[in-house]
Amino acid sequence: MEPSIQLTSSGRLKHFLSVYGLDNALLTEILDTADSFIEVGERNIRKVPLLRGKTVVNLFFEHSTRTRSTFELAAKRLSADVLNLDISTSATSKGESLSDMLKNLEAMASDMFVVRHSQSGAAHFIANSVTPGVAIINAGDGWHAHPTQAMLDMLTIRQKLGRFEGLKVAIVGDILHSRVARSQIRALNTLGVEEVRVIAPDTLLPQHVECLGVKVFRQMAKGLKDVDVIIMLRLQKERMEGGLLPSEQEYFRLYGLDRDKLALAKPGAIVMHPGPINRGVEISSDVADGSQSVILNQVTNGIAIRMAVMSMAMGGQNECKSAIREAAE
Amino acid sequence: MEPSIQLTSSGRLKHFLSVYGLDNALLTEILDTADSFIEVGERNIRKVPLLRGKTVVNLFFEHSTRTRSTFELAAKRLSADVLNLDISTSATSKGESLSDMLKNLEAMASDMFVVRHSQSGAAHFIANSVTPGVAIINAGDGWHAHPTQAMLDMLTIRQKLGRFEGLKVAIVGDILHSRVARSQIRALNTLGVEEVRVIAPDTLLPQHVECLGVKVFRQMAKGLKDVDVIIMLRLQKERMEGGLLPSEQEYFRLYGLDRDKLALAKPGAIVMHPGPINRGVEISSDVADGSQSVILNQVTNGIAIRMAVMSMAMGGQNECKSAIREAAE
Amino acid sequence: MEPSIQLTSSGRLKHFLSVYGLDNALLTEILDTADSFIEVGERNIRKVPLLRGKTVVNLFFEHSTRTRSTFELAAKRLSADVLNLDISTSATSKGESLSDMLKNLEAMASDMFVVRHSQSGAAHFIANSVTPGVAIINAGDGWHAHPTQAMLDMLTIRQKLGRFEGLKVAIVGDILHSRVARSQIRALNTLGVEEVRVIAPDTLLPQHVECLGVKVFRQMAKGLKDVDVIIMLRLQKERMEGGLLPSEQEYFRLYGLDRDKLALAKPGAIVMHPGPINRGVEISSDVADGSQSVILNQVTNGIAIRMAVMSMAMGGQNECKSAIREAAE
Numbered sequence: 001m002e003p004s005i006q007l008t009s010s011g012r013l014k015h016f017l018s019v020y021g022l023d024n025a026l027l028t029e030i031l032d033t034a035d036s037f038i039e040v041g042e043r044n045i046r047k048v049p050l051l052r053g054k055t056v057v058n059l060f061f062e063h064s065t066r067t068r069s070t071f072e073l074a075a076k077r078l079s080a081d082v083l084n085l086d087i088s089t090s091a092t093s094k095g096e097s098l099s100d101m102l103k104n105l106e107a108m109a110s111d112m113f114v115v116r117h118s119q120s121g122a123a124h125f126i127a128n129s130v131t132p133g134v135a136i137i138n139a140g141d142g143w144h145a146h147p148t149q150a151m152l153d154m155l156t157i158r159q160k161l162g163r164f165e166g167l168k169v170a171i172v173g174d175i176l177h178s179r180v181a182r183s184q185i186r187a188l189n190t191l192g193v194e195e196v197r198v199i200a201p202d203t204l205l206p207q208h209v210e211c212l213g214v215k216v217f218r219q220m221a222k223g224l225k226d227v228d229v230i231i232m233l234r235l236q237k238e239r240m241e242g243g244l245l246p247s248e249q250e251y252f253r254l255y256g257l258d259r260d261k262l263a264l265a266k267p268g269a270i271v272m273h274p275g276p277i278n279r280g281v282e283i284s285s286d287v288a289d290g291s292q293s294v295i296l297n298q299v300t301n302g303i304a305i306r307m308a309v310m311s312m313a314m315g316g317q318n319e320c321k322s323a324i325r326e327a328a329e
Numbered sequence: 330m331e332p333s334i335q336l337t338s339s340g341r342l343k344h345f346l347s348v349y350g351l352d353n354a355l356l357t358e359i360l361d362t363a364d365s366f367i368e369v370g371e372r373n374i375r376k377v378p379l380l381r382g383k384t385v386v387n388l389f390f391e392h393s394t395r396t397r398s399t400f401e402l403a404a405k406r407l408s409a410d411v412l413n414l415d416i417s418t419s420a421t422s423k424g425e426s427l428s429d430m431l432k433n434l435e436a437m438a439s440d441m442f443v444v445r446h447s448q449s450g451a452a453h454f455i456a457n458s459v460t461p462g463v464a465i466i467n468a469g470d471g472w473h474a475h476p477t478q479a480m481l482d483m484l485t486i487r488q489k490l491g492r493f494e495g496l497k498v499a500i501v502g503d504i505l506h507s508r509v510a511r512s513q514i515r516a517l518n519t520l521g522v523e524e525v526r527v528i529a530p531d532t533l534l535p536q537h538v539e540c541l542g543v544k545v546f547r548q549m550a551k552g553l554k555d556v557d558v559i560i561m562l563r564l565q566k567e568r569m570e571g572g573l574l575p576s577e578q579e580y581f582r583l584y585g586l587d588r589d590k591l592a593l594a595k596p597g598a599i600v601m602h603p604g605p606i607n608r609g610v611e612i613s614s615d616v617a618d619g620s621q622s623v624i625l626n627q628v629t630n631g632i633a634i635r636m637a638v639m640s641m642a643m644g645g646q647n648e649c650k651s652a653i654r655e656a657a658e
Numbered sequence: 659m660e661p662s663i664q665l666t667s668s669g670r671l672k673h674f675l676s677v678y679g680l681d682n683a684l685l686t687e688i689l690d691t692a693d694s695f696i697e698v699g700e701r702n703i704r705k706v707p708l709l710r711g712k713t714v715v716n717l718f719f720e721h722s723t724r725t726r727s728t729f730e731l732a733a734k735r736l737s738a739d740v741l742n743l744d745i746s747t748s749a750t751s752k753g754e755s756l757s758d759m760l761k762n763l764e765a766m767a768s769d770m771f772v773v774r775h776s777q778s779g780a781a782h783f784i785a786n787s788v789t790p791g792v793a794i795i796n797a798g799d800g801w802h803a804h805p806t807q808a809m810l811d812m813l814t815i816r817q818k819l820g821r822f823e824g825l826k827v828a829i830v831g832d833i834l835h836s837r838v839a840r841s842q843i844r845a846l847n848t849l850g851v852e853e854v855r856v857i858a859p860d861t862l863l864p865q866h867v868e869c870l871g872v873k874v875f876r877q878m879a880k881g882l883k884d885v886d887v888i889i890m891l892r893l894q895k896e897r898m899e900g901g902l903l904p905s906e907q908e909y910f911r912l913y914g915l916d917r918d919k920l921a922l923a924k925p926g927a928i929v930m931h932p933g934p935i936n937r938g939v940e941i942s943s944d945v946a947d948g949s950q951s952v953i954l955n956q957v958t959n960g961i962a963i964r965m966a967v968m969s970m971a972m973g974g975q976n977e978c979k980s981a982i983r984e985a986a987e
Contacts, residue, residue, distance in 0.1 A: 044647075053702065083727055096934035299433050302437075372711070375767060394744070395762075398741055399766065405739040605759075625762070628761075
């Protein structure tokens with residue numbers, strides 16, 4: 001990806017497609033902006049007028065009530081009008097091309113598309129196709145990226161531990177099929193943690209995973225030693241049927257996080273999970289509900305992060321529009 | 330049910346789960362509040378800002394466009410943001426527990442869940458599970474309760490007849506399977522009517538129904554004599570296939586309300602039905618559309634009642650939050 | 659249709675069911691009003707408060723995400739609350755009659771129904787059934803009419819060519835099954851174009867089509883000669899299976915618009931299509947995306963036209979309500 005597609009010429013965010021191409025300063029700006037929205041969520045009136053009169057289209061080519069709801073809430077708290085489009089039942093079934101559909105949505109004066117698609121690169125393709133003025137937010141594409149999830153994890157780490165410098169972070173589980181893990185690894189490295197580890201059996205690791213900037217462990221005993229943060233990934237149960245994995249019980253024994261394995265990490269280490277949780281498969285109930293778990297903080301932070309990238313991208317688009325108007329005068 | 334779950338320590342409503350546990354004064358407060366919202370519905374601008382910036386989640390585990398629409402309208406007239414969740418297609422299908430899903434919705438800073446579920450007690454279970462600050466409104470659970478429907482019926486009675494004292498009310502039809510009948514019987518007795526009657530064949534009466542505080546009649550001729558209010562219940566046609574009932578024609582002959590049977594009631598008696606109507610099964614068209622029918626008033630009052638319990642429960646939750654904040658200082 | 663059903667006694671719009679019965683002055687008022695809303699769509703805040711506090715119900719008996727979305731956006735830009743009802747899954751499946759359902763929606767204090775139905779005349783039937791105060795907007799009924807589509811086409815023509823007088827307009831394709839063509843022919847004639855032509859094979863022409871006020875052509879070569887406007891209709895691919903049409907390739911060869919056929923029209927002639935486009939069937943890609951195509955302008959104008967008829971019809975209803983109130987005093 002060309003680094004600049006997400007940025008205006010002055011370096012402001014105008015799309016949010018991936019944490020790749022964004023430097024420490026920009027990721028930090030996203031986190032700072034999200035911090036300011038956390039306060040909004042605690043107010044009696046949880047709304048700010050930043051996107052008032054703007055139209056946000058939730059363009060979900062792949063069904064996800066959970067993710068769609070968080071973006072819908074975030075957009076409404078920014079005072080936007082929201083249009084939910086379930087693409088599987090829409091015009092594409094009448095033989096319309098994706099490109100024609102996007103042009104139509106643009107012509108309706110939409111300001112932002114929140115895109116979820118099963119194919120890697122779909123959000124980038126759309127950002128390249130649409131005319132200036134429409135911000136694209138990636139809500140998950142294939143195994144590629146799920147950057148708002150990664151950023152809400154970063155926000156949670158900074159909130160709980162106060163810094164990234166010097167931290168050791170372990171990501172545990174199905175790295176191979178995870179939309180989230182790649183985005184997390186990149187964001188953690190950009191933000192300057194000391195060490196990112198992945199812990200998984202060989203069958204769940206991508207080839208050349210070490211090139212992503214991680215230390216690879218096959219066993220929890222070694223991998224969890226001295227870490228400050230443990231990020232558990234969700235196990236896609238479908239994988240098990242594919243023969244990639246042993247039984248759930250066996251997986252839990254080897255890679256599930258229980259009280260004993262948690263004791264290997266640094267005292268006070270925080271435990272994260274993107275949800276929904278498979279209790280007793282990736283994580284035991286006492287750990288999921290225990291004092292070191294920050295799983296529900298992640299959910300709360302998810303709204304704030306989405307508000308942050310939506311409002312920042314809209315700001316960048318407005319900058320572009322002003323520049324275009326001035327050039328035309 | 331412990332009586333206090335719906336109330337704050339100062340006796341204000343904080344959830345609306347059931348008319349059980351609410352006294353005459355509180356039911357009357359709901360009716361008075363609804364009266365004030367009826368005026369809002371007649372205004373040119375039908376909105377009040379009472380729930381502005383609040384997030385209301387319609388959590389329907391059981392599909393009901395009709396009930397969902399009335400709650401959605403009520404919430405929007407209170408200026409809330411509304412999120413509709415169709416649970417059957419949502420995260421529960423990914424193996425997430427109900428409890429985890431609720432915690433997630435709370436963490437998104439939701440303020441109110443409107444719950445519909447096929448299991449009795451589901452709304453109570455949820456009210457017991459969620460943390461303080463989230464109001465639960467029961468939109469129908471199993472055969473147990475449908476308290477907003479009961480309250481809109483009370484509002485309609487008071488509106489048309491001006492009082493509860495001295496009234497005789499007959500509830501006709503499938504008492505056994507009705508979500509509504511139990512709530513109605515309780516509300517009528519709490520509000521002090523003179524007599525509540527149920528009229529049904531034995532196969533459609535719960536055991537020990539007389540313990541609910543009603544007089545039981547098997548025949549319309551006797552049961553309707555001198556009543557001020559006739560509440561017809563909707564017949565679930567599925568029951569007929571189960572052999573509990575004779576044919577539709579036979580049911581209508583025995584328990585359907587036509588002009589002749591209506592003449593047995595007090596002159597000016599009002600006729601109610603929760604809808605949707607099966608014309609010619611529970612009620613004849615001339616009675617449903619006749620001058621004594623208040624069926625469409627019930628619909629209008631349904632919006633006002635829902636606005637009332639939503640705004641009152643939010644007020645109670647706010648009282649709790651203030652108390653918690655003060656205690657923390 | 660009696661001409662007056664859409665109009666108040668002082669001649670203002672109160673429903674928008676059809677372009678039939680509306681004179682040049684009223685169609686021009688719709689276009690002028692839409693022009694004023696185009697400016698709103700270009701603003702930074704795309705909202706006006708004309709329908710604030712009003713409830714608009716999208717009553718779609720026939721699924722159409724595309725049309726529903728444009729009405730939803732238009733209503734939200736007018737600041738209305740929008741309720742989307744998917745009728746196929748709603749109360750009608752519980753055996754409720756259409757008339758009972760409408761009365762219920764009215765009783766919930768709805769202000770406007772946007773109706774789409776597969777049966778011709780459905781919107782008129784509903785306008786005749788509902789009580790005064792509820793505006794009905796026809797979003798397409800059977801083969802009969804799709805009047806907002808026709809009006810957005812008129813707006814686009816006036817915007818691009820500055821007038822109707824003296825224009826020659828050709829409508830090409832499946833006139834027989836088109837919801838849109840009848841509305842277009844009527845609107846064009848009312849607005850005073852010089853000549854309306856239809857170009858189609860005999861199998862796709864209604865009987866007595868010439869009575870609608872058009873010149874009939876079977877061949878593009880003659881029909882397109884000297885026209886100012888070419889309106890391509892969408893080909894329902896289902897028709898081909900019915901044997902009414904040759905293959906797609908053959909259809910394109912005879913009636914598809916490519917660069918060569920376009921050259922037959924007047925230089926600078928504009929090309930229109932209601933979308934979604936079947937590229938290579940009705941129209942070649944270079945023409946669809948070329949400088950004479952105004953297809954995306956049509957989409958933008960569609961929002962403005964819908965805002966125009968919604969706000970005008972609500973104005974007419976308010977006039978009626980004032981008159982009723984005065985009469986009652």
